[in-house]
Amino acid sequence: MKKLFVEETVNKIGKEVELYGWVDSKRDHKKIIFIDLRDRSGIVQIVGDEKFKDLTSEDVVWIRGLVKKRPENLVNPKIKTGKIEIEAKEVKILNKTKPLPLPVNTDGYEINEEVRLKYRYLDLRRPRLYKNLALRSKYIDLIRQFFLKKDFLEIETPILSETTPEGARDFIVPSRLQPGNFYALPQSPQQYKQLLMIAGVERYFQIARCFRDEDPRADRAYGEFTQLDLEMSFVEREDVMKITEDMIVEVYEKLQIPLQKKPFPVFSYKEAIVKFGADKFDLRTEEEKKTNIQAFAWVVDFPFFEKTGEGGWTFTHNPFSAPLPQYMKDLLQKKNIANLLTSQYDLVCNGYEVGGGSIRNHTPEGLRAVFEIMGLSRDEIELKFGHMLEALSYGAPPHGGIAPGIDRLLTCIAGEPSLREVIPYPMTSGGRTSVMNAPSPASDKQLKELGIKIAK
Numbered sequence: 001m002k003k004l005f006v007e008e009t010v011n012k013i014g015k016e017v018e019l020y021g022w023v024d025s026k027r028d029h030k031k032i033i034f035i036d037l038r039d040r041s042g043i044v045q046i047v048g049d050e051k052f053k054d055l056t057s058e059d060v061v062w063i064r065g066l067v068k069k070r071p072e073n074l075v076n077p078k079i080k081t082g083k084i085e086i087e088a089k090e091v092k093i094l095n096k097t098k099p100l101p102l103p104v105n106t107d108g109y110e111i112n113e114e115v116r117l118k119y120r121y122l123d124l125r126r127p128r129l130y131k132n133l134a135l136r137s138k139y140i141d142l143i144r145q146f147f148l149k150k151d152f153l154e155i156e157t158p159i160l161s162e163t164t165p166e167g168a169r170d171f172i173v174p175s176r177l178q179p180g181n182f183y184a185l186p187q188s189p190q191q192y193k194q195l196l197m198i199a200g201v202e203r204y205f206q207i208a209r210c211f212r213d214e215d216p217r218a219d220r221a222y223g224e225f226t227q228l229d230l231e232m233s234f235v236e237r238e239d240v241m242k243i244t245e246d247m248i249v250e251v252y253e254k255l256q257i258p259l260q261k262k263p264f265p266v267f268s269y270k271e272a273i274v275k276f277g278a279d280k281f282d283l284r285t286e287e288e289k290k291t292n293i294q295a296f297a298w299v300v301d302f303p304f305f306e307k308t309g310e311g312g313w314t315f316t317h318n319p320f321s322a323p324l325p326q327y328m329k330d331l332l333q334k335k336n337i338a339n340l341l342t343s344q345y346d347l348v349c350n351g352y353e354v355g356g357g358s359i360r361n362h363t364p365e366g367l368r369a370v371f372e373i374m375g376l377s378r379d380e381i382e383l384k385f386g387h388m389l390e391a392l393s394y395g396a397p398p399h400g401g402i403a404p405g406i407d408r409l410l411t412c413i414a415g416e417p418s419l420r421e422v423i424p425y426p427m428t429s430g431g432r433t434s435v436m437n438a439p440s441p442a443s444d445k446q447l448k449e450l451g452i453k454i455a456k
């Protein structure tokens with residue numbers, strides 16, 4: 001097993017070391033040949049002779065050599081190992097590379113997205129992207145630690161499931177055992193997490209994958225994304241907002257990422273519209289935008305319903321939300337609909353909506369009223385949400401939750417222009433997967449088993 005990362009060689013002056021990695025670059029001065037050896041930790045300069053003759057950039061090598069202090073005038077302050085270099089004693093090529101289809105020693109922004117994603121495994125060799133992967137891993141670890149400390153259970157919920165509406169189209173998966181029937185991939189774990197509250201779990205979280213077939217938009221990842229999904233019983237709006245904020249303060253402190261204001265400012269939807277013209281806004285000054293300060297804020301008191309094009313009503317955020325307590329009577333009587341305010345809270349950061357949640361309707365009457373206002377018939381309600389209405393009728397505790405989007409939050413922290421820079425294997429904007437060739441046709445045998453005919 002590899003025992004030493006390149007970066008650790010600075011502590012090995014005078015010692016012989018064995019290193020594994022990639023040839024990052026080669027400078028051939030005939031008698032002396034220098035290479036920079038790269039691994040995930042960084043690069044180090046290695047001095048060799050004709051031993052290095054056959055090496056080309058991106059070959060995978062093993063090298064044994066002596067770590068030496070560089071003379072003062074040759075120190076390179078730009079790299080962590082700039083004070084040393086390694087005198088090669090022996091080198092083995094573990095795997096020779098073909099010429100790469102794209103450069104990996106630039107920051108990569110200049111390269112066409114299709115090419116980057118087709119060769120994502122090479123694209124990820126860029127130190128910038130490795131750094132983003134490492135940040136993502138650390139970030140999720142700190143979030144986990146926070147919630148486990150607070151007695152939350154981390155629970156997985158199904159991926160093959162029934163539709164759960166979050167305002168997008170579903171991805172559907174045909175069933176072989178029941179031809180003509182389909183699973184839907186969850187737009188969020190919303191219903192399952194509420195059912196966990198009815199099960200008596202009281203505090204749940206999950207680093208959850210969600211699937212939404214939305215029209216591609218520059219500020220969204222197409223197809224799937226990751227959110228910190230959480231739900232708690234016996235809470236009010238302010239409790240969920242507080243624990244979310246406490247988590248962010250702790251995690252960002254540990255990552256040494258500055259927060260603009262603590263506690264986070266709270267705006268009503270009306271105030272936000274008057275002040276910023278939108279319910280997501282950037283509180284940073286122009287100066288602050290040059291730093292990586294994170295300006296969080298909350299938006300509350302949203303209207304529950306909005307008019308549809310056909311003159312009916314639909315939910316603005318989440319059909320499972322409860323109204324603010326003072327509007328519950330109106331909701332149950334289905335009156336004053338335009339003025340009903342929901343218990344929804346949205347989290348905003350640096351101009352983006354980075355998450356939202358609400359206190360839920362925990363009585364079947366409340367939830368039913370929402371669907372009735374939306375114009376669903378008794379049968380439709382029963383068919384789509386009968387299981388929820390029934391579950392809510394068996395002693396459901398008051399509960400609420402939230403789901404901050406991990407990809408967006410990381411994009412803000414990393415100061416990246418796009419979500420794709422922090423998602424390991426994002427889809428192209430046209431909805432094709434990185435590296436692998438999906439979507440792709442199913443075989444005739446598969447289609448037959450599923451009872452599906454493709455219309456020409």
Ligand code: ASP
Pocket residue numbers: 166187188189190230318356357358401402403
């Ligand atoms: N289910 C919501 C979403 O995915 C979040 C929540 O209300 O907890 O946006």
